[in-house]
Amino acid sequence: MSARAIVVGAPRSGSGKTSVTIGLLRALARRGLRVRGAKSGPDYIDPGFHEAATGLPGVNLDSWAMAPALLNGLARQAAADADFIVLESAMGLFDGIPGVSGRSGSAADLAALYGIPTLLVLDVSGQSTTVAAVAKGFATYRTDVAIAGVVLNRLGSERHRKLCADAVEALGLPVVGAIQRDPSLTMPERHLGLVQAGEHDDLMAFIDRMADMVERSLDLDAVIELAKPLRPAEGDFGLALPPPGQRIALAQDRAFTFLYPHVVRRWRDAGAEIMPFSPLADDAPAAGCDICWLPGGYPELHAGRLAAAGNFRAGMEAFAQAKPVHGECGGFMVLGQALEDADGIVHPMLGLLGHSTSFARRRMNLGYRQARLAVDCPLGPAGSLIRGHEFHYARVTDPGDDAPLADLADGQGMPLGPSGGRRGHVSGTFFHAIARGE
Structure with a gap:
């Protein structure tokens, strides 16, 4: 049986995708699910956090760098031994490079190809009802990419949450998470992105704090319900990099x-x-x-x-x-x-x-x-x-x-x-x- 899957996307880097993804992976694993993280595009740091949160190696799924057969092979392999896959977007959900349709490298390519719904993480600091305009833009930009739910991140107060949530839900988009602003949950970065998982002195405690945040702030049952089965077409590994030696x-x-x-x-x-x-x-x-x-x-x-x-x-x-x-x-x-x-x-x-x-x-x-x-x-x-x-x-x-x-x-x-x-x-x-x- 293939895993159920959901994409975690956002308008840009720094919106909180990785924190939500890590917390979601860990929180689902706490429920006894066999969970795997995936990353769109060529990011080689985030899969380390995914593995630490779940105990299962992460995988990169890259629609530009990987031929369709290889992409399908990797996706089928990832789904075959998991109950749930959280696929984290690189950069913004639709960000990729111009070229052949469906091979831009964006997470949106994968959402469309596999029919995976997207959980949209929106940093609402410095705005309120304007967030609905952003959410509507994402929901209508590509008809083959479904925005299934919204997580409001970096809220300042309960009144702030209500203003944002009411505006988004008036569009017919469910708000399944509302995360209060908390500087202690910010992930440390350096010149190539996040500090690597192996460099955190207290990594598992940090991941558990992410999971606590998700359990406190997201409706996990609703997120699970939004996910869809990941059923890629048949693939093969003919264009994978072969081992350079025994x-x-x-x-x-x-x-x-x-x-x-x-x-x-x-x-x-x-x-x-x-x-x-x-x-x-x-x-x-x-x-x-x-x-x-x-x-x-x-x-x-x-x-x-x-x-x-x-x-x-x-x-x-x-x-x-x-x-x-x-x-x-x-x-x-x-x-x-x-x-x-x-x-x-x-x-x-x-x-x-x-x-x-x-x-x-x-x-x-x-x-x-x-x-x-x-x-x-x-x-x-x-x-x-x-x-x-x-x-x-x-x-x-x-x-x-x-x-x-x-x-x-x-x-x-x-x-x-x-x-x-x-x-x-x-x-x-x-x-x-x-x-x-x-």
């Missing part, structure tokens, strides 16, 4: 955390063995592994410790002499010659590639990416198209002289030029791979 040494600690859950799950489902190690603990990749993978994360916050990790450095150098090493975003930075932190201190990195990067002289790079691989590498054979995402503030200060890894384009196909680097068995790029393209 035994994969995967860097995992506070400096290396950004790897999409669906990628790791597919590697395991295909028979690969994941061998985690911690560069911050001065671990080296296991010599018996076939490949070493350095995912993204926050190496700029730990550059001094990484520079001083002699065993890690020696182990990486030895590994790279005979076997593939690949780095994404933060991992790419660590593979380079040097990393300048936010204070302007330059730290030597692994030197396995020739570039240097800086977080002090930063510039935001954000958006979907299409990469045509120039050479064979752990992402695939030369000529392959990989779809993914780029989100970082660091910039390359010295490009070095390595051969480029790929020719890059944005989500709409506009050329961005050569990207990343390749030297011997080592490759890396700022680009996070999500799936093979078509």
Whole structure:
């Protein structure tokens, strides 16, 4: 039996979607339901909170980066072993990129494709009855996206709640939640979004406070009733990223955390063995592994410790002499010659590639990416198209002289030029791979 599902959407980031989603996931789990979180688009931080709240790994469902068959395969897999799925929107509900209909990357694409109703979270601070105009706009903007209920967030008083709720319900939209303003429930953020789940010293207590808030402020029975069965069409994993080796040494600690859950799950489902190690603990990749993978994360916050990790450095150098090493975003930075932190201190990195990067002289790079691989590498054979995402503030200060890894384009196909680097068995790029393209 397939899970029931609901989308949690909002007009923009910062409206309270993640707090409502985490609290809802935990509150439903408290009722004995097997609950799973999903995230539209390429966000790799929120699935960590979803897993902590439910005990089940989260999943990214991305209508731009994933071909329809892969999207359906992942959605069916997520629904097969769950009672309820809460699908959290990235940014605003309708936000995506122009292009092929149904493949913008927005949560609205998924709501329409699977017939999932949306719970709309509205930050009503600084307004009252005007909230009804916002809700009406959402309800009528796309006829194939159903706004099933509204949660009013950051209310200032009971009178404020009544003004907002009466105006929205006059439209025929049920208000199923009303959350009072409470600064203690604000989730901490840094330059790439929320502080990661693993960095909260008292994570489970924080999640339980979110659940307490939801149980206090939302009509859970009404929310459950609004949800609809998630029944995707048949899919397959033909365009999933295949495991780059049978035994994969995967860097995992506070400096290396950004790897999409669906990628790791597919590697395991295909028979690969994941061998985690911690560069911050001065671990080296296991010599018996076939490949070493350095995912993204926050190496700029730990550059001094990484520079001083002699065993890690020696182990990486030895590994790279005979076997593939690949780095994404933060991992790419660590593979380079040097990393300048936010204070302007330059730290030597692994030197396995020739570039240097800086977080002090930063510039935001954000958006979907299409990469045509120039050479064979752990992402695939030369000529392959990989779809993914780029989100970082660091910039390359010295490009070095390595051969480029790929020719890059944005989500709409506009050329961005050569990207990343390749030297011997080592490759890396700022680009996070999500799936093979078509």
